[in-house]
Amino acid sequence: MTAVLTRRPGLARLRTARSPLHPLCLGLVGLVTAAALLAPWIVPHDPNAVDLGNALAGPSAAHPLGVDAAGRDTLSRLLLGARTSLLGPLGVVLFSTLAGLAIGMAAAWRGGWLDSVLSRSTELVFAFPGMLLAILVVSVHGEGLLAPVIALSLAYLPYVSRLTRSLVLAERARPYVSAYRVQGHSAPQICLRHVLPNIAPVVLAQSAINFGYALMDLAGLSFLGLGVPALTPDWGRMVFDGQTAVQHGYPLSAVLPCVFIVLTVVAFNVVGERWADRVARRDR
Amino acid sequence: MTPTRTPHALDVQGLRVTLPGTARPVLDGVDLHVAAGETVALVGESGSGKSLTSRGALGLLPPGATVAGRIRVRGHDVLAMKPEQLRALRTDTVAMIFQDPRAALNPMRRIGDFLVESVTLTRTMNRADATARAGELLQAVGLDASALRAYPGQVSGGMLQRVMIAAALMGDPELLLADEPTTALDVTTQAEVVALLAELRARFRTGLLFVTHDLDLAAAISDRVYVMYAGRIAESGPAEALFARPRHPYTAALLASTPRLEAPGGRLAAIGGHPPDLRRELTGCPFAARCPLATELCERQAPEQRTAPGLPDHRAACHHTDRLEGSPVDA
Amino acid sequence: MPDNALEAVGLHRAFGSVPAVDDVSFVLPEGGSLGIVGESGSGKTTTARIVVGLERADAGEVRVRGRARATGGGGRAGRLARAREVQMVFQDPYLSLDPRTSVEQVLRETLRLHFPGTDHDRRVRELLDQVGLGTRAADARPRQLSGGQRQRVAIARALAVEPAVLVLDEAVAALDVSVQAQILNLLADIREQTRIGYLFITHDLGVVRRVTDDVIVMRRGRVVEAGRTSEVLAAPGHPYTRLLLESVPRPGWDPAAIAAARRAL
DSSP states (O other), X not given: OOOOOOOOHHHHTOOOTTSTHHHHHHHHHHHHHHHXXXXXXXXXXXXXXXXXXXXXXXXXXXXXXXXXXXXOBHHHHHHHHHHHHHHHHHHHHHHHHHHHHHHHHHXXXXXXXXXXXXXXXXXXXXXXXXXXXXXXXXXXXXXXXXXXXXXXXXXXXXXXXXXXXXXXXXXXXXXXXXXXXXXXXXXXXXXXXXXXXXXXXXXXXXXHHHHHHHHHHHHHHHHTTOXXXXXXXXXXXXXXXXXXXXXXXXXXXXXXXXXXXXXXXXXXXXXXXXXXXXXXXXXX | OOTTSOOOXXXXXXXXXXXXXXXXXXXXXXXXXXXXXOEEEEEOOTTSSHHHHHHHTXXXXXXXXXXXXXXXXXXXXXTTOOHHHHHHIIIIIEEEEOSOHHHHSOTTSOHHHHHHHHHHHTTSSOHHHXXXXXXXXXXXXXXXXXXXXXXXXXXXXXXXXXXXXXXXHTTOOSEEEEESTTTTSOHHHHHHHHHHHHHHHHHHTOEEEEEESOHHHHHHHOSEEEEEETTEEEEEEEHHHHHHSOOSHHHHHHHHHSOOSSSOSSOOOOOOSOOOOTTSOOOSOTTGGGOTTOOHHHHHSOOOEEEETTEEEEEEEOTTGGGOTTSTTOO | OOOEEEEEEEEEEEETTEEEEEEEEEEEETTOEEEEEOOTTSSHXXXXXXXXXXXXXXXXXXXXXXXXXXXXXXXXXXXXXXXHHEEEEOSOTTTSXXXXXXXXXXXXXXXXXXXXXXXXXXXXXXXXXXXXXXXXXXXXXXXXXXXXXXXXXXXXXXXXXXXXXXXXXXXXXXXXXXXHHHHHHHHHHHHHHHOOEEEEEESOHHHHHHHOSEEEEXXXXXEEEEEEHHXXXXXXXXXXXXXXXXXXXXXXXXXXXXXXXXXXX
């Protein structure tokens, strides 16, 4: 199987073979996920408790990572922010993977006019910048996480559907698929029971990489003040809120979420790529 | 070997190759030689080690392999060669033809470029000379010089295999290793390729090691034959003698299980069981488990090569080679 | 007149302007074995694919037990009925099984589809036994099996449907000689037991001689010779059949003469 995953230019150079990078990234993914899951129970402070008297204080025993311009505890906001920051991309990846699989599979299996229509329309989406689409949808729909998630899902769908289409085309040419057809199995049965499990690992690897990119895009949107409601803790939003603090010489509350965004994106990228590598090697 | 005689094109002695993660060597004491201008067939089933043996002559052994024994090409020790010497060996002295010519060719490059590239890259010939020679060789293999400008996708499999033979002859090799060169071809095309190889061998006095799984083909084309089983030479000898009177039960069984045009109908004498597993150690004769002549001795002790009476070249590694005639495997 | 197991009448199939199958007709009697011999590009594989329904014919008809074989439609019932007419064993045992499905699952899938509500345990054991695989192989994945074992699984899978005709497309070509003999013997035994009809697609005349009663020789999409296998091989009528026979390597074989004859033809 010679599936090529789509990666963005800067990250494509990250080589994962034979380096301690992979276990490190896997650990980071696990840590961030755990933080997001457990956040409500482990946060030391109410993330929205404003304490203007204590604004921009440095790290202390009570606030290990300091507080922001409004006196809110940075650690608590980072932990709870992990929830929104991961939930959004999760929605994007879920929707784009499911829809992409369905569309790519239908296009490859049926071929003919259906393939043309589906392939052209996904290319159309490809040609339209995802962020622009998201901004457009949010400005029409208003505040809320749902609108940017749906917009980005659409933007990421072509990555998955194009990959699925090429994988299914290759898989379909294998004699075992012909064998099942001769046996009297219906096309949907063969697709779901045999083709899908065989191509799933590669598609999921692409989705893991997409997860990182979607996280970056959503953080960008909330930095612009689009999407996430004002009071909800979110990494992108925190960077935006921290701007003034940076100008005042207290960079911690803005730099930390930045670091987390970058590390998480890289971690998902490395894990996804490594996964795809392993699938390719194991393949028969 | 006395120094006055010209060395063999290929001389393999006691070659033993062990791969990581296996319990027994994949090649276990292989002795084999190809004289200049001689055609030798190396016959075996998949996993017997026949391809590994022929690749060894090019110094191409799998990574991580532990190698003992000696491989000499025209008297030069291949295993002791430095990388640049190996490269020189592969371009000047030894050439190889593979089973699937399409896999060995870049579909985006013209056939002419492929032929010329191998010799110009090592600067043994300039481009004009190389192109002239390529045209000449293409004619020798029965193709038009216009094929130089064609892409691999534009010609048939049989023609491509002839291109591969021409490419192999570009450097005037003294030894040609052909690894199942006709397996992917139709029977009539196979005849053409074999005829071509025979003609070129006579003309250029190239030693030819022909690796194949097809016993009948081996019998038809070669001077001498080696039969391999589970990494060892089971039997070797002049083609005619070996096929008329096999001295190893494996050779006899293989001959009996080949469906032929002349043989009577009815059931084929299939060999039961499977070749021994690489993950298990092997104490006695590797064929013992499938052999109708096997005794307790075969399980215990690996047989030595024994010479047939009156035929010093015909050897078989079998304890019971004398009992073979008239036995159930002797068809 | 008893019905023939399989009958092809005037099959045509062209890819673009190139005729791959050109007016091919043949008859396979009930319980018989018919070989289709030819080299690459002769149209033998396309013919086989038309018979099993993986390819459609531009013209002509395939009849199984006297009934015209539908090319599609009929929903689930039609699909299953077509599957019970003709089954197929493919050339490459390494690619014709889903790498993720174990031997037992492969058979159960087929039995569930075609014979729901019967005793599958017993039938799986029977099938494994019939193709000479122990019950130990039942849990194995294809990658754990040798080429010969995989081809046995493929045969068991085809037999599970209980078809009238089994198409074997170069089914022993990828196997070692000793394994090939085992499979050929197995196929002969199965035909004796079940009276299933074989359509044997091959390039190997030695194989044809062993397993077929009748043979047709194809070249460039057309049938150049047809008849009883023993008669065709003993006294070939068409120069191409003669060339094919002479091309089979044997002691005293003259490849140069064959090459010349091939160019002359």
